[in-house]
Structures are given as structure tokens and as C-alpha cells.
Amino acid sequence: MDSFDDTHLALMKFGVGQPVSRKEDPTLLRGEGRYTDDINLPGQAWAVMVRSPVAHGILKGIDTTAASAMPGVLAILTHADLAAAGFGPLKCAVNIPQRDGSPMKTPPRPNLAIDRVRFVGEAVACVVAETRSQAKDAAEAVGLDIEELPAVTRPADAVKEGAPQLHGDAPGNVALDFHYGDAAAVKKAFAEAAHVTRLEIESNRIVVSAMEPRSAIGSYDSESERWTLRVGCQGVMGLRGGLARDVLQVPADKVRVLTGNVGGSFGMKSQVYPEYGPLLLASKRLGRPVKWTDDRTESFLSDHHGRDHQRIAELALDKDGRFLAVRLTGYGNAGAYIYPPLQATTNAVKNVIDVYATPAMEVNSKIVFTNTTPVGAYRGAGRPEANYFMERLIDTAAREMGIDRAELRRRNHIRPPQLPYKAPSGMNYDSGEFTAVLDKALAAADWQGFDKRKHESAKRNKLRGRGIGQYLEVTGPPAKEYGGIRFEADGTITMLSGTLDYGQGHATPFAQVLSEQTGLPFERLRLLQGDSDQLKVGGGTGGSKSALVASQAFLEAGDKLIEQGKQIAAHVLEAATAAIEFARGRFVIAGTDRGVSIMELADKLRGGLKLPADLPQSLDVSHISDNP
Template identity: 60%
Template sequence: MDLPLDVTSLSEGKFAVGQPVARKEDPVLLRGEGRYTDDLSLPDQLHAVMLRSPIAHGVLGPLDLDEARSMPGVVAIVTAAELAAAGIRTMPAATGKNRDGSSTPRPAQSTLATGRVRYVGEPIAMIVAASAAEARDAAEVILPEIEALPAVTTASEAAAPGAPLLHEAAPGNLCLDFHYGDTDKVAAAFAAATHVTRLSLRNNRVVVCPMEPRSAIGEYDAATGRFVLRLGCQGVFGQRALIASVLGVPVEKVRVLTGNVGGSFGMKASCYPEYICLLHAARLLGRPVRWTDARTESFLSDSHGRDHEMICELALAADGRFLALRVTGYGNLGAWLSNATTIPPTLNTVKNIIGVYATPLVEVSTRCLFSNTTPVGAYRGAGRPEGNYYMERLVETAAREMGIDSLELRRRNHIRPGQMPYRAPSGMVYDDGDFPTVLAKALRAADWSGYAARQAESESRGRLRGRGVGQYLEVTADAGNEMGGIRFEPDGSVTIITGTLDYGQGHASPFAQVLAGRLGIPFDRIRLLQGDSDEMLAGGGTGGSRSMMQSGGAILEASDLVVERGKRLAAHRLEVDAADVEFHRGRFTVVGTDIGVSILDLASWVRSAENLPEDLPRTLDVSHVFKGVPSAFPNGCHIAEVEVDPETGIVELVRYATVNDFGVLVNPMLVAGQAHGGIAQGFGQALMERVNYDEAGQPLTGSYMDYGLPRAGDLPDFGFESHPVPARTNPLGVKGCGEAGCAGSLPAVVNALVDALSVFGVTHIDMPATPERVWQAIADARGLQRTG
């Protein structure tokens, strides 16, 4: 694709592409009228509660269920044996290839634990009762017999000789031995380097913490043999296929429905054991069965994010030019394979590690291991923020070690606009970008030159002030086939049907802006349908910062098909040749005249038109599948300033500026909102969030009493500026924005903190930099200064 669409054709009017249009769904949500899964109540429904393992690793004995079955309200208890007898298959799991080309092991995960439990929170049984309270009461009297075994909770420990083994199918707990790059060439570059910077970096495990816990309702129609699952997810088309594969039925026998979704960040893309149990119970009992996760349970049962241990090395020439980059380490998968489990520490690290810098050689060697912890899945960015964090920490450290200003080191290594298209060592081809200008604009936005005065003011109050840069580039996920459906309704409204799914992003307004700009349909008449798998021809769901690339492209192509049909129908109605009909701003007109018909009037007319020639369409409705487009390359620069209280270790984020290149901004207000959310999550991971386990595999951070999340008061106003360079990889010229906030904020915040602590000689601190860790780093540094 040589050039993006000329977006000026879509940029006329209050609701055009490029305008900050308010989210269509906000009035409903702010009035409390949203329909989340737990808001639904079906006739004759039952309630389910999961029985979960209280032990991280152990041999599971027979369950004594007699007392629970006799409890008031209990109608059924679903067990692993019962599911196996019903033909339920093992849970879906992604696979890959080892460095030697061999296939990775794929331990068979039954829906409910059989023989052994492997993490605290693993589901053992499901209790179904007339009420949720009665189901909980019954669950509490079941005391599973578990013979405890030794547990292992980190990837490096799981890789050690003699570590407790989780799966016979995965000797040494190894799932994937990943390697990318030319080892000999990289080794030669390091040998020839004037300087090598080496950092040990911990990418801490986090709980996903969406606003809405997971919830689902399973139904079964015995007459048709059809299952219906209502839940919050990231894409009904893909979820339907996952559910059908475990149930062992054709996809046509499964319908997935999703209403409002209160956040996901990658986690709700998975097929979880609870969903299968609900559908089985609904078939068994002939009644709907509903379940909602308690928040503490969600800490155990939802897939976690991140959790990598990496040694990162950067080879540099005497003038600071980057020669090669090498990353070696571990990825913790948890007890089972989840959604995209192995991708963040492997392939996505490869794609994103060089960021905006011309780096000739890259080598990534990652061993992905099983451990007695909650399975790890995709989490906002899924390897993209990690790669940028590794590189930006290396850049800052190398600059200090070589005595080169860190901004100058960045400038010397930027990929220049004249080098585009640029083939990265990952094989990805950057189509466009202007990284030097983005950095320059960010420095102005952050008032870089005025920092000394702010630092002095902080010192006058006994605070340490530091500033940090996080310049990033992320590679969006490839955009697969996506549905672009346009349906003209009898009431005069128009429905967009597409297979991405809004779980908080605000798709309705920007999608309507694209359609309104293309077809001239009034903005307030446009509706969005994403949450019914029965309506889908294709659908990639939402993830990897690609929704506008996918659905936006699908809407454009579907709109062109509508215009093509409309010209033929308008020609018939206006009694002219189709070649004499043109379309502009929502009207079909006869060339050179004002004679015409609006697109909405034409849709209404054809619905009841009689005696149409056989070669004419009977509707303007279109169901189209848009073929996927390549990745895009959103990029930007974040600059953070922090204050540290050296007596308590408390860190405060006091100033924040960003300049971003997201290509064409369909709705700048929503783009800024997406960036703000990503920054907040990156800040949380950098300074507050961490899942801790004890030696037995018991989680020590199982609720908000002991797991820190950022609040509004912890964050300053975020400066947001745009330097758009339209993408050449998709017709709208968009680049994706949903995950970029994390990619910039992780390094910006940590670099700022290290800068503040540099007065004590501190050169690195791992995430999360909690007050305890910061205080200890200062105390250790002071001790070294005294003894030195």
C-alpha cells in the first residue's frame, strides 16, 4: 500500500475524522444504564461458585461431596470426571518452535484439576445452587484432600536443576527454548565494541485488575443443541471458536454475546475453565447458570501479566553508535499455557526491542518455563512495553558509563526519516516516522531547559528531583481478516457490524466518524454492533492496538460497496445510466444537475420497491470481509519528572509530557484518553504493583489490602501533543494507540527515579520501586559512601 487514504475526504463537519467527538456510550454509562454481564438476570437461572485449590502444588485426592450436595439450594456439583465423561476436551493452548526447530510441549490442561493441582486458585469443582450464597456455603464445606508437594514460583528457580517438576511432558519445566538472531555475528560485534553496557532487569508480575471482574452466564437449548454464552470478552468471533473447540462441537452450535465490558487489557481474551463448566451445567440442568468472580478470586484465577527476568546487553562503538543488542533470560508462564503466553518475552521482544534506534544486530534468547503460579497471559502491550523498557534503560546506562549526554546518544542512533522504509533486524519494515523531531518536540513540551529551577525548588524542600526520557516505538499486531458490515435499518438508522470489540476504548464514535465521513450519514443515526457472534463473518477481536486499522479499513471498503450498489439503484430510480450518477456527501445525483436522492431515502425506497430488474441489488446492506493489513509503528517520547523523599523512599510523579506519532488521529480526544490510561498502568507497574508469592507458592498479594494500584491523586496532569506521520500500511493512515502509554511510561518513570537517586551513586533499581525498595537503595548507597 503506497499511500494512505486522503483523509481530507473524510474531514468535513463537526463529526468528521480528526474531530474530538464525545463517546457515544458515555451518557448511558454515566447514568448507570450500561449492561454488563453481572447486570443480566435470566428466568429460572441458577448460580455457580468455583471450588479452588488452596495449595500451590500437590496430589489431589478424591473429593468428598456428600455434605455439600445435601446443603440447601444445591442442585449440582460439576467435577472433572463428569466433564470427561461428557466429552469435554482439554483447554486451548498456544504452541511454538524451539531454537532447534522442535515443537514445544503442550501439557494437556483439563477444565478442572485432575490428579494434581499446580497453583493456588486452580479450579477443582463447580457448585451450582439456587443462589450464589447457597453455592458459596456448599463450597466452604468441601475440604479437598491435597498432599502438598514442593513449589516453585519464579522462572529462574523453575529452570534450576532439581526444581519441582510441574508436567511430565515438560522436562525441566521448559516449555519453549526460544532463539532469534545470528549468534556468531552478534558475538563478533560485541567483541569489536569499544564499550558494552549490561543490565539485569526484572519485569515484575502484575494482576490485571479490570474495573469489571469476569462474569458469565451459560445457556443451552436442547431443541437445537445450541449453547449460548454471555460474558465480557475481547472478541465474540474468536471466543466462539475457542469455546466450541473445548466443548467438541461445531462453531455453529455456539453463540457468544457480549454487552458492555469494564476493561480487559488482554486478560479477557482467553477461554477460561469457568465458561466451559457453566455451559456443561446449563446443558445438564436445562437452566441458565451464571457466575461472577469475587475480586479476591480474580487475583488468583485471571491470567497475570509480565514476569520476565532478563540480562540485557548493548554493544557500542567509540562514538556511541549501537552495534548490537543481546537479551538473554526467562519468561514465567505460570502453571499452564494461557493466551499469547509465550509471545511477550520472545517474538514481541524481538519486534520491539530496538525501538527508534538504528541497531544492526539483535539476538534474543528466552527460556519460557512453567511454575506454580497463576498462568500468565497478554497484558497491555504484551512484550511491546518490555522491549522499549529494556532499550531505554540500556541507553541511559550506556550514556552515563561512556560520559555522553543521553539525549545526544539518542540523537546519534535515531533512525532518520531519510532511512525510511527501514528494515529492522527483526525483519519488520518501518514504513515511516520522524523520531528526531518527536524527541525535540517532547523536550520543548517538557520545558527541559527550565528543569534546573524546578530541581532547585525541590531541593529547598528536602526532596530529590529527577527526570527521565522514554522514547518508544511499538509494533502493532498484524491485522487479520475483519468484518465490515453496514445495515440500513427500517427506522432510518444505520448499523456498523464489525468483529473488533470495545471493552472500554470507545469504538462507537470513531467508527461512526469514519462512516459518516465516507457516506455522509448523520452521526447520530449510526449504531455499532460488535458483541454477537451470530452476526459475524469474521472478527479479530480487539488487541495489539489494531482496531482502527482493522475495523476502520473494513468500514471504508464496505462503504465503497454500498456506493457501488447505490449508484446502480439510484440510476434505476432516477431513470438514467449508472455512469451518469455520482455520489457526494450522502447523495446520489445525476452528473451536472441537482436531481438526486439521499442515501437514506434510497435505502428506504429499495426496501419496498417492486418490479426491480433481476440484475439490481435488493438492498444497500453490505456484509464484507476486509483482508488484513501489515503492522503499523506508533511511536513517541514521554518525559517524566519525579520527586523522592529520601527519608521515607516515597516517590511522587510531579510532571509528565508526551509527544506521540499515532498517524492520523480519527478522534484526538479518545486517543489522548487511551494514552492516559496506558501511562497510569505503566506508572503502577514501575512504582507500585507486584505479585508476591511465599516459598510454598501462596500469594501474598491477594487483595487490594496488599496490592498497590495507582489512584487519581497519585498522577499529575498528562501533557499530550501529537506529531502525526500517517502510516502507509493501512487505508486510514492510523497507527494504533491503545498500548503505547505503557511503552513510554515504564522507562520514563524508572529513568527519572534513577536520575533522582544518582546523587547517591544509585545506577539502577528494579520495578516496582516501592518506598521500601527506594529507601533501602538510598540506605545501601549511603552505607557504601561511608565505608568508601
Template identity: 85%
Template structure:
């Protein structure tokens, strides 16, 4: 077998489009992963946070005398210590304009409470001891003097006159009065519409529930005046930048962020949290590393929550059922402090149009402070909600107008010959075959055979319903990304990327892309992402962006590698660089059989090959890519549910999806992402809901009270592809990470409403809520 055959067979097995198992799985399945809590440094101490037991109050004092004298206690830090050290508060980097053009309200978030506490679980002090048990005992002995104030947990209540004022900087607790769209055009469309559908609809508050709780170790080196933080996150460069600028007040080169394996995040670990500043200060004061690991009960109090929107959604249609305008109005709960990306604003704008021709749109959102844990990104961060609101409107309109819901969608699809399509959201759709995707999903789900299945369910005292959930998502915004290639002494090749794998499985698809492009064997590649000292830039992972931005960066880095290789190969082969051709991992003198493989060339360089000064001195590449613009993954999910008439219990009994993710690098990994997103959406649709009592105390503060979906709640899922490669990036990739949620929220909820004969019900559709709807007459 010659080298060409060897490379060709490797690409058949490991090339783009092949279902290659994840490189990291054997290590993780053997229990050899290295998560944040697995990191232990010599001489480390342990920290525990003292958290506010009340939702809103004036912090009159902190008595640490008894706690300080307890065995093993090394230090107890408060806000005064951070202030004395020159540490700054956390700040929201976003500043979306208000309706009147003025800046939104972004009060700073202290790492440890100053003057007031604003939610149950807010960190007030940091206790450091020799052991975690000693730190926990001492934390329980810290006495807080808090003058309790009235609390408010619901946005509509927080906006009322006389409501408790949470931040002086935000009168009436209003963070942002957001408006987008042509209000006059929308008003005219609704006035002239033949039919208007209106729904009051909720996207319920979610506890993120990543498998790995947050954990971090802070250390300080006085010799270099550098800070190091080990933690699980979604991108080390963003964490480094925020720590340096806002918290530590140093240049970024003085901060080193390290991340190993990460056990899930879904947006929650994308930000710097208040605990990290006290850990770093304690490490400097004590001259030793300081470690903190969240307990699950603390996670419910301190991890950023997801969703929590209340909307009035409206759709205007003409006499033929064609859409004229869509309007969203309502509130969004920011919690006690504001964090990006504020899903109810710009992401709602980008995604509510979905796959439909809708000439006019308007989004009005009041983002509101409440005495609850801050709300931030959660798988899609407003993208699934935008699709959910539109798809629920469409099914409701179809029922009101006695039009088949599939036909109503077809009438309003953006057609392929209308691409590129400029949506009123400002987005430019470049590709998509939305009717073909819908029809393929209907066929897969046996849409026409539903009546027989419904009759069979009825014979077993079950209500059966079916629901369509079409979706179109806008991926994360363009940003620079890093793509490095480094040939190591042991013969492996390191890929360096500013994205970060927190469960997606980046090492395998990135290696597939580079193996296909430069012909290096798949097995040689290793991936490095979680070390800020070895990266130049990095946008992290989020917004379904990683595959498209990393592939672009690696392809461009591969181009540079090939160009450098041609120059070096020309020297080795004693030819002119212009006569060197590259294919299948080999550099060849044109018209001859004289060649050298890229791996052999790397070995020669590593072995001491002397190169002229005017040539590249290695094959290593360090490249920063100007990333491509948005892409638009889309698809159609169809769910069928059965509801027990006597109990209201719901089973998702059939599930089908057809997705357009553009070029798919690894269909096995894509299916896994889709399956996970669908089950998360089923959890939100059927059972998950974070609840607070009127005093701001969390009622669902553990898994005894907060319901998560289990394996038994996962239906068999059929997944098919209808790929239309996009034109916005080199490989035609559209992204897939959030699509499961985007299609499942509307398909499952539309199926439930269909089973209930059109009675609207909000998420979560718990058995009690459904039973009451069945028996309401």
C-alpha cells in the same frame, strides 16, 4: 440551507479528526450499561468454583457428599463429569519453535483439575445451586484430599536441577527455549565494541485489575443443540472458535457468544477460561441457565496475570556512541499453564529495536512453568517491555559515556530518508520522524530549564530526576476483519465489526469514518460487535489494531455500499449506472441537478421499492476485509519525578508526551487511551507487584496488600501530536492503545534513576526500596 451545506457542517462537527464525545457515555453515566453480571435469564441457577488452597499437590479425592445435601444445591461437577460429557481441555494455539526447531511444550489445561493441582486458585469443582449464597456455602463444604507437593514460583528456581516438576511433558519445567537473531554477528559486535552496557532488569508481575470482574452465563437449547455463553471478552468470534473446537467439540455454528458492555480487560479477558466449560455443561444437565460471577478475591487467584520477566539486557556501542548490537537474555514466567501471546518471545523481538539503527540483535528467552496463576497478555504484551529494556540501556550507556541522553538517542535514530527501514527484527518500518518527535518533546518539557527546577526541589529536601522514554510499537498481526453496514427499519444504520469495545469507545470513531466516507449523518449510526451470530469473522480487539483494521474494513464496505447505491439510484432516477456520481451522501446524474440522497434511497427501499432481479435488493453490505500489515506507532515521553529524601516517596510531577499515531480519527479518545496507559505504567513502575511466598501462596491477594494507582498518582499530562500517516493502511492509522505504557515505563524509571544519580533500581520503585537506595552510600 441545502443538503450539501448540511452534510458539510455535519462533517465539520463529526468528521475524521474531530474530538467527538463518545456515543455510549450518556448511557454508561446513567448506570444503564449492560455488563455481564447485569444479564439475568429466566430460571437461572448460580455457580461457585471450588478452588485449590495449595499451589502444588496430588489430587487424591473430592468429597462432595456433605455439600450435595445442603439446601438449594442442584449439582456439583468435577473433571470426571466433563470427561464423561466429551468436553475437552483448553489448549494453547501457539507453537513457537524451540531453539533446536522442536515444538514448544503445550500441556493441555483442564477446566477442572485432573490428578494434580498446580496453583492456588485452580478450579477443582463447580457447585451449582438455586442462589449464589447457597452455592458459596456448599463450595466451602466440599472437602479436597490433596497430597501437598513442593512448589516453585520463580522461573530461575524452577529451572534448577531437583526443582518440583509441574508437568511431566515439560522436563525441567521448560516451556520454550526461544532464540532469535544472528548470534555470531551479535557476538562479533560485542567483541569489537568500544563500550558495552549491561543491566539486570525486571518487569514485575502485575494483577490486571479490570473494573469489571469476570462473569458468565451458560445455557443450552436441546431443540437446536446450541450452546449460548454470555460473558465479557475482547472478541466473540475467537471465544466461539475456541469453545467449539477445544471444549465442546462441536462445529462453530453450534455456539453462540454474546457480549454487552465490558468494564476493562487490557488483554486479560481475551481467552477462554476454565470456568466456562463447567457452566455450559451444568446448563445442559439441569435444563436451565447457570450464572457465575467472580469475586474480587477470586480474581487475584484466577485471572491471568501480566508481565513477570527477568532479563539481562546488553547494548554494544562503537567509539562514537553508535549502537552495534542489542542482546536480551533471561526468563519469563508462564505460570502453571501456557497461554498466548508469550510476550517474552516474538513481541520482545519486534519491539526492542525501538526507534534506533541497530545492525544486529539477539533475544534468548526461557519460558518456564511455575506454581502460579498463568501469565498472558497485559496492555502491550511484551511491547512496552521491549521498549523499556532498550530505553533503560540507553540512559545507562549515556551516563557511563558522559553523553547527553537526548544526544545519544539522536545519534542512533533511524532517519526519515532511511524509510522503509528493514529492522533486524524482520519488521519493515514504513514511516516515522523520530528525531523530530524527540525534539518536540524536549521543547514541550523545557529540557533546558531542568537545572533550575532541580535546585528548587533540593531546597525542599527533594531529589529531582528527569527521564526520556522513546518508544516504537508493532501493532497486532494482520488478520481478516468484518465490516458490515445494515439499514434498519427505524432509520438507523448498524455498523457490524469483529473488533470489540471494552472501554476504548469504538462506536464514535467508526461512525466518524463512515460518515465522512458515505455521507450518512453521524447520529444515525449504531455499532454491533458482541453477537457471534451476526458476524462472519472477527479478530477482536488487541494489539492496538482496532482503529486501523476496522476503518479499513468499513471503508471497503462503504465502497461496496456506494457501488450498490449507484445501481439502485440509476433505476430510481431512470438513468444509466455509469452516469451516476456519488458525493456528500448523494447520488447524482452527471451534469444534472437530479439526485437522491443515500438515506432517502434507503427509505424508498424500506418502503417497498420494487427492484429488478438483476440489481442489488438493498444497500446492506456484508464485507470481510483482508487486513493491512503491521503499523508502527511511536513517540517520546518525558517525565520528571521528585523523591522525598527522608521517606523515599516518589511523585511524578511533570509529564509530557509527543506521539505519532498517524492519522487520528478522534483526538479526544486518543488522549484518553494515552492517559490511561501512562497511569497503568506509573502503577507498575511505583507500586504494583504480585508476590508469592515459597509455598506458592499469594501474599498480595487483595487490595489491602496489592497497591493500585489512584487519581492522586496521576500527574498533569501534556499530550501533543506529530503525525506521520503510515503507508500500510488506507487511512494512515498507526494505533494508540498500548502506547501510554510503552512510553511511561521507561520515562518514569529513567527519571527515578536520574534522581538517584544513576543507581539502577527495579520496578516497582517503592518508597522502602528507594529509601534504601538513597541511604546505601
């Protein structure tokens, strides 16, 4: 069997959709994963954060005298130290316009509290010592003089007159008064509706509790004047940008972010956190790396929380059960500081229509500051909540109107003849057979046989229930993504991506995509991610976009590889570039059996193949893909 057939069989075995052994698994299953807390650098010191024990108060003083004298203590940093070093506060990366068009209120978040604490767990000081135990002991000896103030924890209470105010530039504690939709059309639809279903729904606050707590190691190189942060995150380029721009206030090329294995994130590790600034400053001052790892109690207080929305959800229907309009009104809890509040705003807008033809919609959301841990992105970031609101409304409307809940869904599905369908959310539906999907699911679940199963369960004193719901999620937010291909001296091929695997499993599907397209051996492909020095851009991982944007980046990079390979192969085969064809990993002269594989070209280049100056000098590719 010749090499052409071998390559073809390999492509069939390792291509997209084929059942292959995951590249990610062996290292993790052997316990050889390298998470941030597994790393200990020479000369490393330890940091522990002193946190506020009260939800709201005036910070009158910090007494570090006793703590500074304790064994092993190297430094105790407060906001004054960061300010003197020129460090800036954390800033919200997204500004959504208010109802009146004015900008959202985005008071900056200090790395360490300045003159006020706004939630239990807010970092006030950073204690650095030779060991973690010494740092923890000293942190307990730091004295905080706090004049406790009234606190407010629920948005509906925070907007009331006389409620405690968290930020002077956010009157009434409202960060954002958001509106989307045709209010007049929705009002008319509800006025003319034969039936209106109304629900009060709360999406409760969630503590993320990733298996791996947050951890970071800061270091500074005085010769190059570069900062390095080793940290578990969802994307090194975004984190580098936030650190450089807002906190360190230096050019981005002065910052390196390194991320190894990450033990879960779910959105929580996507942001720049306040602990990173003090770690980096302490490292510069002490001339040695400084490490911090939170414990589980600390993570409950300081990790961004999720959800926490309160909604009035309303659905207007005609006498036949056809949807006329949907309206969401309510609050999103920002916590003490604001991060991009997409959950209760734009993501709710895009997803609440779901798979149902709904002529009009309106979303009203107030994002409100409270004396609680800040809320960030978590598992869908508002998309599943919006779907949940609609599905709850449908089930309730079905009961109230005496219509079978599956039938009510069928009546309101967006149907193939309506496609492409422009929803009032602004989303374009280009395809979908939602009724067929529902009917197949009902048949597979033996929906009609449920009563018999319920009766049999009752005989055994068991309760049996059932639920139904359909879900169409808007994912894949726009992002520039990097796709690099590098042929190494040992014969392996490195794929470089700005995404970041924190449990998804990227190495296998990305290798399948590139192997199928180019014929590169699947077993020789390895994925490199998590090093900002190796990348040009990177959107990180979030919003269910990595398989889409990274695959596109690698496909486009693969196209460049093939074009470069054609030019080099033409030189090797002594033919015109236009005469070179590519298929299944080989470049051949059209109409002949003369050819050379990509890997053979790579071997020749490693062996010192001399090429004319006007030809590509390697097969390596560096590509930036734009996903608008």
C-alpha cells in the same frame, strides 16, 4: 439551503477528527450500562468454583457428600463429569517453534483439575445451587484430599536440576526455548565493542484487577442443541471458536457468545477460561441457565496475570557511542499452563530496536512452567517491556560513557535518509523523524532549564527528577475483520463489527469514518458488536488494532454500499449506472442537478421499491476485510 449543502455541513461537523459528543457516554453516565453480572435470566442457578488451596499436589479425592446434602445444592461437577460429557481441555492457540525447530510444549489445561493441582486457585470442582450464597456455603463443605508436593515459583529455580516437575511432557519445565537473531554477528559486535552495558532487569508480575470481575452465564437449548455463553470478553468470534473447537467439541454454529458492556480487560479477558465449560455442562444437565461471577479475591488467584520476565539486557557500543548490537537473555514465566507466550518472544523481538539504528540483535528466552497463576497478555504484551529494556540500557550507557543521554539517543536514531530501514528485527521502517520529535519534546519540557527548577525545589526540601525515553510500538497484528452495514426499519443504520469495545470507545470513531465516506447521518449510525450470531468473522480487540482494521473494514464496506447505491440510483433516476456519480451522500447524474441521497434511496426501499432481479435488492452490506 438545499439538502446537498446540509449534507456537506454535516460531514464537516461529524467527520473524522472533528470534536463530537461520544455516542458511548450517555448510557454509561446514566448508569444504564449492561455488564454480564447485571443480567439475571429466568430460572437461573448460581455456580461457585472450588479451588486448590495449595500450589502443587496430587489430587487423591474429592468428597462432595456433605456439600451435596446442603440446602439449595443442585449439582457438583468434577473433571469426571466433563470427561463423560465429551468436553475437552483448553489448548494454546499459538505454537512458536523452539530454537531447534521442534514445536513448543503445550500440555492442555483441564477445565477442572484431574489428578494434580498446579497453582493456588486452580479450579477443582463446580458447585451449583439455587443462590450464590448457598453455592458458596456448599463449596466450603467440599473436601479435597491433596498430597502436597514441593512447588517452584521462579523460572530460574524451575529449570534447575531436581526442581519439581509440573508436566511430564515438558522436561525441565521448559515450554519454549526461543531464539531469534544472528548470534555470530552479535558475538562479534560485543567482542569488538569499546563499551558494553549490562543490566539485570525484572518486569514484575502484575495482577490485572479490571474494575469488572469476570462473570459468565451458560445456557443450553435442547431443541436447537445450541450453547449460549454470556460473558465479558475481548472478541466473541475468537472465544466462540475456542469453546466450540476445544471444550465443547461441536461445530462453531452450535455456539453463541454474547458480550455486553465490559468493565476493563487489558488482555486478561481475551482467552477461554476453565470456568466456562462447567457452567455450560451444568446448564445442560439442569435445563436452566447457570451464572458465575468471581469476587475480587478469586480474581487475584484465577485471572491471568501479566508480565513476569527476568532479563539480562546488553548493549554494545563503539568508542563514539554508536550502537553495535543489543542482546536480551532470560526467562518468561508461563505459570502453571501455557498461553500464547508472545510477550517474551516475538513481541520482544519486534520492539526492542525501538527508534535506534542497531546493526545486530539477539533474543534468547526460555518460557518456563511454575506453580503460579498462568500468565497471559496484558497491556502491550511484551512491547513496552522491550522498549523499557532498551531505554534503560541507553540511560545506563550514557552515564557510564559520560555522554548526555539525549545526545546518545540522537547519535543512534534511525534518520530520514536511512529510510526505508530494514531492522535486524525484520521490521521495515517506512517513515519517521525521531530526532525532530525528541528535540521538540525537550524544548516543550524546557529540558535545559531543569537545573534551575531542581535548585528551587531543593530550597523547599523537595526532590525533583526527570526522565527521557522514546517509544515506537509495533501494533495492529494481522486479522480478518467484519464490516456490516444494515438499514433498519426505523431509519437507523446498524454498523456491525467483530471488534469489541471494553473501554476504548468504538461507536464514535467508526461512525465518523463511515459518515465521512458515505454521507450517512452520524446521529443515525449505531454500532452492534458482541453477538457471534450477527457476525461472520471478527478479530476482537487487542494489540491496538481496532481503529485500523475496523476502519478499513467499514471503508471497504462503504465502497460496496456506494457501488450498490449507484446501481439502484440509476434505476430510480432512469439513467445508466456509468452516468451516476457519488459525492457527499448523494448520487447524481453527471452533468445535471438530478440526484437522490443515500437516505432517500433507503426510504424508497423501505417503502417497497421494486427492483429488477439483476440489481442489488437492498443497500445492506456484509463485508469481510483481510488485513495481512
